Amino acid sequence: MAKQGKNIVLGVTGSIAAYKAADLASQLTKLGHEVHVVMTEDAQQFITPLTLQVLSRQPVTTNLYDEKSNWHPGHIELADNADLLVVAPASANVIAKFANGLSDDTLSAIYLATLARVLIAPAMNGKMWQHPATQENVEKLQKRDVGFIGPEEGLLACGYEGIGRLWPVEGIVHHIENLLGS
Numbered sequence: 312m313a314k315q316g317k318n319i320v321l322g323v324t325g326s327i328a329a330y331k332a333a334d335l336a337s338q339l340t341k342l343g344h345e346v347h348v349v350m351t352e353d354a355q356q357f358i359t360p361l362t363l364q365v366l367s368r369q370p371v372t373t374n375l376y377d378e379k380s381n382w383h384p385g386h387i388e389l390a391d392n393a394d395l396l397v398v399a400p401a402s403a404n405v406i407a408k409f410a411n412g413l414s415d416d417t418l419s420a421i422y423l424a425t426l427a428r429v430l431i432a433p434a435m436n437g438k439m440w441q442h443p444a445t446q447e448n449v450e451k452l453q454k455r456d457v458g459f460i461g462p463e464e465g466l467l468a469c470g471y472e473g474i475g476r477l478w479p480v481e482g483i484v485h486h487i488e489n490l491l492g493s
């Protein structure tokens with residue numbers, strides 16, 4: 312059990328590894344953290360908000376314009392309250408958005424609006440990961456003190472062997488616990 316639960320925004324993006332975010336949300340919640348899941352539209356093609364809502368025991372944000380309960384924009388509140396923004400799995404697209412300051416969905420808007428630490432766990436096809444565009448985006452973000460965990464090598468969902476697999480969930484949880492000093 313965590314000594315003190317922290318406020319974690321968990322971004323989930325459109326990757327075949329999105330189902331692993333369910334385990335991550337569950338483990339972090341069981342450790343006593345408050346986990347607020349934010350899904351991109353594409354992530355919802357891979358896993359349902361309901362699964363993540365039940366496992367995180369919190370409402371899941373799926374839309375920038377879903378502002379029915381509060382005058383204060385929900386994405387700004389999530390950004391302000393976060394101790395950590397973790398994106399797992401992080402698509403090449405979201406890494407590119409973060410690196411270039413785009414903010415046309417909830418997750419990328421939260422990235423720009425938060426002062427919290429940011430940890431990215433990429434998952435993608437090996438050629439996408441090794442593409443100079445992605446590598447330049449990763450370098451840009453690292454220069455801004457954004458942390459990366461993974462990806463690891465192995466058999467990828469696209470059928471190729473190579474680098475691009477999401478880092479094991481237990482490893483991501485351990486890294487988060489160290490970052491948060493829990």
Ligand SMILES: Cc1cc2nc3c(=O)[nH]c(=O)nc-3n(C[C@H](O)[C@H](O)[C@H](O)COP(=O)(O)O)c2cc1C
Pocket residue numbers: 323324325326327328351352353354401402403404405434435436439
């Ligand atoms: C079956 C399938 C699996 C995919 N897996 C990945 C992936 O692991 N990583 C990735 O960067 N993109 C992957 N994509 C492409 C993304 O879903 C696509 O780039 C999407 O626009 C990402 O949107 P988002 O970043 O807003 O979630 C996949 C697409 C399909 C159809």
